[in-house]
Amino acid sequence: MKLQGKVAIVTGCATGIGRAIALRFAQEGADVFCCDISDVVKNTAEEIQKMGRKSAWQIIDVTKLSDIDKMVASTIDNFGRIDILVNNAGVYIKAPILELTEAQWDTMTDVMLKGTFFCTQRALPYMLKQGKGKVINLASTFGAVGFYEATAYCAAKGGIINMTRQMAFDLAPKKINVNAIGPGPTDTPLMRPDLDKPERARLYLDRTPYGRVAQPEEIAAAAAYLASDEADFVNGHTLFVDGGWLTQ
Ligand SMILES: NC(=O)c1ccc[n+]([C@@H]2O[C@H](COP(=O)([O-])OP(=O)(O)OC[C@H]3O[C@@H](n4cnc5c(N)ncnc54)[C@H](O)[C@@H]3O)[C@@H](O)[C@H]2O)c1
Numbered sequence: 001m002k003l004q005g006k007v008a009i010v011t012g013c014a015t016g017i018g019r020a021i022a023l024r025f026a027q028e029g030a031d032v033f034c035c036d037i038s039d040v041v042k043n044t045a046e047e048i049q050k051m052g053r054k055s056a057w058q059i060i061d062v063t064k065l066s067d068i069d070k071m072v073a074s075t076i077d078n079f080g081r082i083d084i085l086v087n088n089a090g091v092y093i094k095a096p097i098l099e100l101t102e103a104q105w106d107t108m109t110d111v112m113l114k115g116t117f118f119c120t121q122r123a124l125p126y127m128l129k130q131g132k133g134k135v136i137n138l139a140s141t142f143g144a145v146g147f148y149e150a151t152a153y154c155a156a157k158g159g160i161i162n163m164t165r166q167m168a169f170d171l172a173p174k175k176i177n178v179n180a181i182g183p184g185p186t187d188t189p190l191m192r193p194d195l196d197k198p199e200r201a202r203l204y205l206d207r208t209p210y211g212r213v214a215q216p217e218e219i220a221a222a223a224a225y226l227a228s229d230e231a232d233f234v235n236g237h238t239l240f241v242d243g244g245w246l247t248q
Pocket of ligand 1: 015
């Protein structure tokens with residue numbers, strides 16, 4: 001049990017990768033504060049409680065600072081500390097460059113860049129007080145390379161990769177680790193609309209040397225490592241879990 005006695009916040013953990021990370025953290029001994037804009041997040045918290053760990057849940061929108069403050073306050077009220085923050089909430093809206101709207105741009109950059117920054121800023125004082133903490137940001141292979149009709153998504157994920165480096169640079173002396181995970185295509189509700197269309201699915205599979213998409217549990221395994229004491233000397237890194245996508 002790599003995370004025995006730790007308290008984690010996982011944003012966007014109603015479904016997909018966030019849910020898998022929350023459950024894996026609980027398996028590793030952590031208590032988990034689960035939050036999402038969807039009330040389906042309650043199911044993740046209940047599953048964790050059935051595993052014998054403590055969990056609480058809250059509906060929050062990571063683009064709203066008042067919600068983020070509530071998330072941090074509730075975690076402290078319920079568990080008394082914050083050891084791990086996973087900035088996982090994300091949205092994937094595709095549009096050709098000439099058609100991308102201001103609202104779509106704002107949604108993607110607000111959820112992923114603004115949300116990641118302010119969730120970290122607001123959880124940080126507790127980690128600093130404890131003298132240790134782990135922040136894990138969900139980036140993407142599309143933060144390192146381009147992909148069809150994904151301008152705002154690629155911009156936001158690229159921003160997350162360099163924000164991760166910058167925060168690690170500032171915070172490493174305080175023994176706070178800030179790392180990212182860059183999944184390749186992963187079988188979650190976010191990707192299902194593409195994976196269900198054979199011609200779209202081929203665009204992902206043809207670029208994945210391993211020949212399949214990832215399962216959310218494979219991304220959660222990377223998060224469990226980065227959240228653990230074994231990764232204390234890993235800082236500012238993006239761990240790509242992509243079946244070899246970035247070898248090309
Ligand atoms: N699935 C993939 O192929 C893939 C690949 C690379 C990176 N990612 C990243 O992994 C993360 C998880 O994605 P997923 O595939 O599990 O998608 P998902 O759609 O299954 O999960 C994303 C969750 O974020 C929540 N969310 C969205 N907006 C929110 C907001 N404003 N506040 C709080 N919660 C919000 C959603 O309700 C949802 O539960 C995202 O950051 C995504 O960009 C996914």
